[in-house]
Amino acid sequence: MIFLALLFMNHCFADLRHGYAMLQYGHKLDRRMITSYDGYSILDCVEDCLRTTRCRSINYHQGAHFCQTNFESRVSTPDLYLEKPGWIYSDIEDWDRVIAGACSMSNCSMNEKCIPKPFDQITCVISDCGIPLNESFSMEKVREWDAIGVERGIHITCSAGYKQQGSERFVCRPDGSWMTDLSCTMRSKIT
Template sequence: MTLTGLRIIHLNRVNSRHLEICLHTVANGTGANFCEISYENKTTAETKYVDNAGWVYSEKEHWPKDLDGACLNSNCKVNEKCTHKRYSENAYFKCVLSDCGIPDIKGIDLSTAKREDAIGLHRRIHTSCSDGYSQSGSGRLICQSNGEWKYDIVCKEATSNLALNKPATQSSTFTGPENILNFSANLAVDGNNGTDFAVDKCSCTEGGDTNPWWLVDLQAVYFITSVRIFNRGMDKWGLDVSDRLRNVTVTEGLTESDVNTPCGFFAGPGTLSQLVVIDCPTLPQGRFVKISMITEYLTLCEVEVFGYSV
């Protein structure tokens, strides 16, 4: 936040008199500790007030401490404000709840809070999840009158490639002339995302298999966020068949016999060494991820699956 070293005040009207709420604990980020003071004392501040994004402030060190009155030595807790019981007698005060403190939500990124956001009961802030987390729900947080945040944002920590070295199968396997080669399904999850078909070894189904599919067992159930496919590139023979990757459907499922929950679709045609990213906007749950198409030679140089634990 940009509040460090500033005393923030918010103008209110009580019994037809303006009051200033001055923020004591701005710098440490542990919450707000407010004190109300008389509006007439505003003229004792040595610097000009700045009205910005709904807040009025001046440099903290320019404020005389006697403006706090009885609140200077109050025992108010963090996220409480000190208010005078009688505004004509500074010796009397009470501590009341002032705000909800710093939101304690795993994975939340407070640096994305909007400029107009402010602390205080019934105020709201707008935020999002940090890098490395996937977000569901809105980024709006509302500070309720009981001092607790109301929100529906959930930040799930994204995992690394879930498919790496996991068991994989496919509808058929291309073995080349005289069956001396073996472009098996596991070659798409071996961690090598090179795209030279001969050198890097990609998985590939047989010609004549006109409804080919490839499937990986993640060995646990995850919310799937995206699937990445590394398409075949130019090989050592100078052969370009990258356009074979087309009309690709990605589905998920909880069991190997039922992998029909949609994730996404790639119309293609693919290009040389193309990285095809297929997002799963509905965050389907699945243990098995299936890639299928309706033309022969399904070639996958590498497949990466991303998501987070259920």
């Protein structure tokens, strides 16, 4: 019983000072979202990111209590790190992993999210469909509210030199696979 009490206390005493000190007010990372949530506190947003294996950063709008989790950071995509009044940006590495409780040491796969259960148990569920990677795909036309999370969609076009057929919209299925009819074929060179 004492062991359980000490374990619980350890989760409650995460060091939040460094994370709060590193918040970037008036900034957000654009067009690299996993998913978004309404009615979250900034700490809820951080915890969700810590439990989502692919998450690298968050955007938070304090006035709207709105959270966005991102699969990139301002370091990996500096050109998408923008000044946006009302938003707060944070890199997930600035936060104490203990915030995630039992999920702080999960072994969930890259496209999964850890869900805490009673008695420090966890389960892993699919969180996203990953980044549609193919040399024929381009993420240049991804829109502001596009996301790779389950039941979300993202606009992918064909790279330069490829002919596009079908829709640009990719939709993430609950099984973690993309649904799309986009076909990118190499343009033939005229000689």
